[in-house]
Amino acid sequence: MMHKGKQLAATVLAAVLFCAAWPSLGQDAGKVQIKIGQLREEMALQEEKLQQSTQEEVAVLDELDKISSKMEEQQEKINLLQKQLEVQRQNLAKTQAVLNQTMQERDKALQHMLNRLRAFYMMGRLGVLNVTFSSKTLPELMLMTDSFRSLAAYDRTVIEKYRESLTALKQAQTAHELEESLLEELVRQAEEQQQALTVLRTQREEVLTRIKTEQGLYRLAMQEMRQAEARLIRSLSQEEPDFPSYNGPGLLPFKGKLPLPTDGKIIHRFGEVLKEGLRKGEKVNGLHIAVQPETEVRAVQKGLVISAGYRRGYGNAVIIDHGQNWRTVTSRLDAVLVREGEEVAQNQKIGISGDLATLYEPGLYFEIRHGSSPQNPLQWLKAN
Missing domain, CATH: 2.70.70.10 (Glucose Permease (Domain IIA))
Structure with a gap:
């Protein structure tokens, strides 16, 4: 960019110096015509460069438009993933809450079962001594024993159900955690891609700025050369022929x-x-x-x-x-x-x-x- 700028600046300076020095050429029409030709050849070259720069500008603008479109799509993808991640985190939190509550209920059931088992143990096996020294009749003692056994069986069934529920909840928790981890990774990758697009857009915008600067230099060079050309053309129109002026009435x-x-x-x-x-x-x-x-x-x-x-x-x-x-x-x-x-x-x-x-x-x-x-x-x- 700096090298091109120096070249263009040199071209502009040459045009300005030539524009200032043209009167020293006198009435040598051949030299003036050659200088005009040189200026026009250089202007044609600058015009070609300007056209190439304009084509490059159009290409960069088209690329920037595509990058912006991709960035919008990428941002929509990130927003969607973040929403899914938030839902997954909420589901994980709910599962964790249910798991904690189920574990508490299971612990309570276990405590009840242990209390009943301890009471049943303290009562001991139904025998002659239990019947003799107990204040309750034999039928009452037998009924109490059957009740303890039924409650123990029921407690065992409840504990098994809690165990099954806890197993299912822990599996669901693991699945939610895996899903959350996957979504976090997808969000990270999407954000990295978005950052890469941002960097690319910044680079292309810098290229666009360079192109516009070059175009300004091309136009400045052409403007200076046009001014020099115009003065040379005026010098040609003011040339005196090698023979006397025509003695006519004019127009x-x-x-x-x-x-x-x-x-x-x-x-x-x-x-x-x-x-x-x-x-x-x-x-x-x-x-x-x-x-x-x-x-x-x-x-x-x-x-x-x-x-x-x-x-x-x-x-x-x-x-x-x-x-x-x-x-x-x-x-x-x-x-x-x-x-x-x-x-x-x-x-x-x-x-x-x-x-x-x-x-x-x-x-x-x-x-x-x-x-x-x-x-x-x-x-x-x-x-x-």
């Missing part, structure tokens, strides 16, 4: 009367802010005209051709001096049909346009300038 007398340079649909107007491409956010200084293949391009008014041919970043372009410091620029031509120094008449063919690929925008580009000030061509063209 002022023909305001609202000029023909469109070609047949086509205007897709970008003067002053419109571009919404796509490397020039996104910039204002248009002329017209962008969508044309069909092999469409003729004409001079809108008579004048002197001061530039005809390829210009880096413009493609094939024709600049005509109409006198009085008025000029028209027509670029993105498939073919140029005039030469520098040639006088042209109104509606004379100066080139052929078509599907010529350009660096930035499609279609033919047409511009009217008075000195270094761009004019709105629609104010100079015929209403139709």
Whole structure:
């Protein structure tokens, strides 16, 4: 991240220094065009990086969305397990309470049984001495003996039932404890997974922050290079030809009367802010005209051709001096049909346009300038 940031910062600094130093280039059009080409190549590279960064951002955002969804599902799972664990603990507590109560009842039953057995023992076996010295009659003594025996048998049955109940309760207690232990382990594992997702989300958020920082640096670099390019373009538009300026009436007398340079649909107007491409956010200084293949391009008014041919970043372009410091620029031509120094008449063919690929925008580009000030061509063209 730091290495990339230094590279981008160096690019921005180079653009700023070049932007500040451009007047020293003088009127050497070749050098200026080369610098414009270099800037546009670098801008294309920065745009490519920006697009890659945007794709990476979309991927990270999609991953963050999936992580958040998994975290929600994991939290629901933890909540459910915790509820089950709480129910299991309540069941275990109830079982423990029943077990304790059963053990107390069993102990009481055992004590009763021991008391009766002790009394039965103290009475001894029924014999002559018992009958002779007892205050009770023989039938009463026999009945008492039978009663003791019946109670002992009953106590034994009760104790056996308590023993069975205690065995079942202890088994249930063991099962509840195992279930509780299992649920606690599941909760622990789920919480560990939730923590891992939290760490992963934090890492991806850091990546997203880095991506946004890089995008800011890319945009800053492109902005600085656009400013440098704009100044270089203005320097080109202010170049003086190697031959005398055209002594013509200019364009002022023909305001609202000029023909469109070609047949086509205007897709970008003067002053419109571009919404796509490397020039996104910039204002248009002329017209962008969508044309069909092999469409003729004409001079809108008579004048002197001061530039005809390829210009880096413009493609094939024709600049005509109409006198009085008025000029028209027509670029993105498939073919140029005039030469520098040639006088042209109104509606004379100066080139052929078509599907010529350009660096930035499609279609033919047409511009009217008075000195270094761009004019709105629609104010100079015929209403139709």
